[in-house]
Amino acid sequence: MxxxxxxxxxxxxxxxxxxxxxxxxxxxxxxxxxNFTTTAALVASVDRKVMVTVKTGQIYFGILRTYDHFANLTLEFVTERIYLLKDDLENSDNFKPKFNISTREYNRADRQYEYYAERPVGCYLIRGENVVFIGEVDIDKEDKPLRYLKKVDWRLANDIISKKRRLEHRFNEKQAVRYSRKGFS
CATH class of the missing domain: 1.20.5 (Single alpha-helices involved in coiled-coils or other helix-helix interfaces)
Structure with a gap:
């Protein structure tokens, strides 16, 4: 036993x-x-071309070199790109934000961008709290959409976008005041 x-x-x-x-x-x-939903998901994108959209609306394309746990990004060989609608260029002096514009209308998939502008930025550090979107770019397909767009001068495009943002900001501030008077915060 x-x-x-x-x-x-x-x-x-x-x-x-x-x-x-x-x-x-x-x-x-x-x-x-x-599927990692934290900054650990960025491991596969290191040393690859990415597109980053920040809170203020700027779009950057560059090589992701490093990042940290706060999603602070270091990009190299960066270009900033602006996309413009036909109406943006033609009616830049008369631009007025639409009242009660819905998110669905604002993010329509059929909005046709007709113009773009870009400028080289170099090396760029983007603070993680400002990152809205980051995605890897297929370098074989990156330039295909640009074939159908007309390139415009950077200063012109930047002036138009800056004016639009200022007007939209003022409009949103006024709308916030109107909502607060009605009891909404």
């Missing part, structure tokens, strides 16, 4: 080890399939 006990103990320790190995393999498999 005493000869059987050590063998059953050995078998139970082997079973425990096999069970532990299986759990580790399952955990590794689980992590491989898990």
């Amino acid at each position: 005493s000869g059987e006990e050590p063998s059953s103990t050995q078998e139970s320790s082997k079973t425990k080890q096999n069970h532990t190995d299986t759990n580790e393999e399952e955990a590794d498999l689980y992590l491989d399939q898990y």
